[in-house]
Amino acid sequence: MKFNGETATAFADDDEDGDCVEKEDDLILIKSPVSPPQPKRIVVGYALTSKKRQSFLQPKLLDLARNKGIVFVAIDVKQPLSDQGPFDVVLHKLTGKEWGHIIEDYRQKNPNVIVLDPPDSIKHVSNRQSMLQDVADLNLPDCYGTVTVPRQLVFTKDPLSLPDEVTKAGLKLPLVAKPLVVDGTAKSHELFLAYDKFSLAKLEPPLVLQEFVNHGGVLFKVYIVGEFIQVVRRFSLPDVCKRELSKFAGVFRFPRVSCASASADGADLDPSVAELPPTPLLDMLARELRNRLGLQLFNVDIIREYGAKDLYYVIDINYFPGYGKMPGYEHMITDFLLSLGERKHKKELLS
The missing domain is CATH 3.30.470.20 (ATP-grasp fold, B domain)
Structure with a gap:
């Protein structure tokens, strides 16, 4: 008899604790239920103004994200970005040429990290x-x-x-x-x-x-x-x-x-x-x-x-508008971040 689902057992019953009891002749084996694989944690580094942090990172978003394995980590703009993380996603809405150069350099050196969004693209819609x-x-x-x-x-x-x-x-x-x-x-x-x-x-x-x-x-x-x-x-x-x-x-x-x-x-x-x-x-x-x-x-x-x-x-x-004003925004944002984490994982497997 083999385990891990390779061959079928003679018959199986459930004991009162919910464990699976397998019987074959006089041999009784007790197996605990297999735990489902835990989702990979997604780390989101954010660089936002204090006003944007307050409106976007509301408790309802943070609680739902935590339950889905998403962690938000503040980026220290006074420290080199390359020394922080590692991040799966970088979320930012800061202005200025210096920050634009920093985030673009980081994006080029970390192609597997998903940066939301490219500085040049953001600049395009500022006009x-x-x-x-x-x-x-x-x-x-x-x-x-x-x-x-x-x-x-x-x-x-x-x-x-x-x-x-x-x-x-x-x-x-x-x-x-x-x-x-x-x-x-x-x-x-x-x-x-x-x-x-x-x-x-x-x-x-x-x-x-x-x-x-x-x-x-x-x-x-x-x-x-x-x-x-x-x-x-x-x-x-x-x-x-x-x-x-x-x-x-x-x-x-x-x-x-x-x-x-x-x-x-x-x-x-x-x-x-x-x-x-x-x-x-x-x-x-x-x-x-x-x-x-x-x-x-x-x-x-x-x-x-x-x-x-x-x-x-x-x-x-x-x-990057005021998503926090939108009803149920936390579900939309977390589902999106989960899809980005999955995309990053696939990119890493192919690289």
Whole structure:
């Protein structure tokens, strides 16, 4: 008789303790249940601002991660990164050229470690001109709807010449003005709504000007974590009618519009406004942007033109957004990290 499942025993019963009792003639063998293999621990080194640590590394995420064998370890930015770890994944959102050089050098020297995300890719979406150009260049099938970007103008010159530049570009009022550079500060997420072109001279370049699109006052935040996608509704700027254009003048400043407190999920909304974009459309958009941007952690702000059921505009892309504001984010993040740990293990076996 052989053990470890190589040959069958004569017969088997379970004793009252749950151990398997095998009997053959007068020989009785007691085997304890085989414990399942323990999952390999995944070590995630993180370099985040204190604000991002507080919003992202919430107790509910840390508890679930610990139960799944994921450990978060703080990176000491004052010490050489190569002396720390070893890490399976490096998660970072710090700014500055020096940090960019450090993380890129580490990424090159440790090809099996998964770095979220490459500094050059992050830099690409810190500029609203380059981030939306990737969307404009997409050629998605339109069977589920059309995805595009609003007509826009990038302006970096003397603000006094801005009204003339708007006229030359043929942009229609009202216009949404946003800072060109997204640097993680609250100011970089401010926006202004201009009802007349002459008041634009009061703004401070560099700016991106976008034609305002009526969208029922609701935008869709599409959170992307690798191949995982989740969509939430947020209240946005209200629609603007033509009568208002004749009544109002000037530039109106708005703080960050689509914060968690402005959630429109569960609100009593017109179904034509509240209906989420089709899942196949979002899947295609997320896949194409992941490939073009070279990013795993980002979100896309989308609006649907009011009265046009299948015409969507991407108005912003944010790197490593506030996932902690998203319901159930901890499950999405931990599942993603587990998939990265599995990918790293496979890479090591092949190398």
